[in-house]
Amino acid sequence: xxxxxxxxxxxxxxxxxxxxxxxxxxxxxxxxxxxxxxxxxxxxxxxxxxxxxxxxxxxxxxxxxxxxxxxxxxxxxxxxxxxxxxxxxxxxxxxxxxxxxxxxxxxxxxxxxxxxxxxxxxxxxxxxxxxxxxxxxxxxxxxxxxxxxxxxxxxxxxxxxxxxxxxxxxxxxxxxxxxxxxxxxxxxxxxxxxxxxxxxxxxxxxxxxxxxxxxxxxxxxxxxxxxxxxxxxxxxxxxxxxxxxxxxxxxxxxxxxxxxxxxxxxxxxxx
Amino acid sequence: xxxxxxxxxxxxxxxxxxxxxxxxxxxxxxxxxxxxxxxxxxxxxxxxxxxxxxxxxxxxxxxxxxxxxxxxxxxxxxxxxxxxxxxxxxxxxxxxxxxxxxxxxxxxxxxxxxxxxxxxxxxxxxxxxxxxxxxxxxxxxxxxxxxxxxxxxxxxxxxxxxxxxxxxxxxxxxxxxxxxxxxxxxxxxxxxxxxxxxxxxxx
Numbered sequence: 001x002x003x004x005x006x007x008x009x010x011x012x013x014x015x016x017x018x019x020x021x022x023x024x025x026x027x028x029x030x031x032x033x034x035x036x037x038x039x040x041x042x043x044x045x046x047x048x049x050x051x052x053x054x055x056x057x058x059x060x061x062x063x064x065x066x067x068x069x070x071x072x073x074x075x076x077x078x079x080x081x082x083x084x085x086x087x088x089x090x091x092x093x094x095x096x097x098x099x100x101x102x103x104x105x106x107x108x109x110x111x112x113x114x115x116x117x118x119x120x121x122x123x124x125x126x127x128x129x130x131x132x133x134x135x136x137x138x139x140x141x142x143x144x145x146x147x148x149x150x151x152x153x154x155x156x157x158x159x160x161x162x163x164x165x166x167x168x169x170x171x172x173x174x175x176x177x178x179x180x181x182x183x184x185x186x187x188x189x190x191x192x193x194x195x196x197x198x199x200x201x202x203x204x205x206x207x208x209x210x211x212x213x214x215x216x217x218x219x220x221x222x223x224x225x226x227x228x229x230x231x232x233x234x235x236x237x238x239x240x241x242x243x244x245x246x247x248x249x250x251x252x253x254x255x256x257x258x259x260x261x262x263x264x265x266x267x268x269x270x271x
Numbered sequence: 272x273x274x275x276x277x278x279x280x281x282x283x284x285x286x287x288x289x290x291x292x293x294x295x296x297x298x299x300x301x302x303x304x305x306x307x308x309x310x311x312x313x314x315x316x317x318x319x320x321x322x323x324x325x326x327x328x329x330x331x332x333x334x335x336x337x338x339x340x341x342x343x344x345x346x347x348x349x350x351x352x353x354x355x356x357x358x359x360x361x362x363x364x365x366x367x368x369x370x371x372x373x374x375x376x377x378x379x380x381x382x383x384x385x386x387x388x389x390x391x392x393x394x395x396x397x398x399x400x401x402x403x404x405x406x407x408x409x410x411x412x413x414x415x416x417x418x419x420x421x422x423x424x425x426x427x428x429x430x431x432x433x434x435x436x437x438x439x440x441x442x443x444x445x446x447x448x449x450x451x452x453x454x455x456x457x458x459x460x461x462x463x464x465x466x467x468x469x470x471x472x473x474x
Contacts, residue, residue, distance in 0.1 A: 015452045046460045053405035054424040063321045065311045067329050069303055075329070076296050076336055 007033070007040055014040070018047040284348055291339040299336050306349060307332070309426065310356045316421050317360045319410040327363065331356040350435045353426065357418065357436055364414045404466070408458035416451035423448050 010033045016022045017030045034041050290298035310331050315324035334355050335342075342351060409417045422433045430444045437444065 012449070015456070043456075046456055046463070049401050049463075050405055050408075050456055050459045051424070053402045054420070056402050057316065057406070057425050058427065062312060062315050065307070065325055065328060066321070067325045069300060069307075072303065072329055072332055073296060073300070075333055076299065 007037060009033075010040060011043075014044055014047050015051065018044060018051045285344055288339060288342060288344060288348070291336065292342075296336075299332075299339075302335075302348065303332055306352050309349070310352055313353055313421060313426055314356055314360055316406070316409065316425060317357070317414070317418060318363060319406070323363060327356060327359045330359050334359075346435065347432070350428070350432050353422070353428075354436045354438075361414065361418075404462050405455075405459055408455055408462050411458055412451070412454055416447070416454050419444070419447050420451045420455055 010030050013022060013026055013030050017027065022030065034044065284302075287298045287302055291302065307328065311324055311328040314327040314331070315321060318324055318327065331352060335352055338355075342348075409420065412420075419433065419437070422428045422436060423430075428436065430441045430448075433444045433448075434441045439447075
């Protein structure tokens, strides 16, 4: 074997060398080269740091997931969302397609005068205005039923009876630019807080699937404000329970467990 | 011994899968408990972003639950779940690419003004600088290369398993890992250079 192996011939082995997955023979080859080549020693060092860091990523603390089993369970137990009509039509068997074609022809031939009617559905994140609390209830983590108090009660006490708040955390389908009108899947954060000039501001952050833009704030009285709001009116309604806990109050909204305070300073976290 | 343990686990998983097929959510809870962490970690490293990883994790399990009747028992649940998760992540990345949303913009997008939910500083401190550097280097790589590095080096999947997850041949997996490693190393080296750190590992 040549004593002076060149850099090119060992370059492909360096990762595996640092990961200790080379054969003995190959290790010898690499090491004999490393004794004579500073550039490759530096390379090995970079590889070593990289391989170690990747190994650490396997065990390292990454930010904890904030969405747990309870939320998923609520989604799995909830009735399946209706399939979009486009998909239903697409999946129809040929016979059904023919019927649709026939129906369309009949319609076109004998088309009655149709009233315009404003059927435009504005895109973006939608919240049900008002309405009675619904959605799956999930037990809060610190379920202390005696101390439990509905968010509704809590907010009514705090804000007076004039406010309605309903968060429609309806589930939608994933991805796809065509779904402009669906509700956001799950708002990812909800901050209760910041009473300013007599109004409590709810910060809701979610992603509109079609544009990845965000809704940041909706005020309690249904007027949008803050960044990124598209001019729709939002009204938030609690869908479930509240339990006092050491750090404030735990809320469960639409299957999301949040704990926080309804104090002036925020905040919902930890679901 | 290991084989025997594997067989027992297989039986258990098969049983769980069978129960899930009949809509047993409790059985699915066990599958969730077993793989939730890995799916989340994979999505997190692939997308570089907690909220998105959270979304994708939930979506993965919703899809898995719905698709359970079509799950073939000869495949492994782990690779099947990672495959679902990977596909969802790739869709997400494609939509970012289409709209030319940069990684930095996504991070910014994640923070509300005065955000109490921004990444917990403790996590940042806990992660070593070097891990952070490699994490950043990964985020700067083409998604397909990042994907394969994560599957092999972080999720510790074999070539065979990766081929299943990505739906390609084993040979292609080997070649792609090789290229991705080189690309990652180049990026790490240039980040280290940019940070003015020496390569002696004194961090």
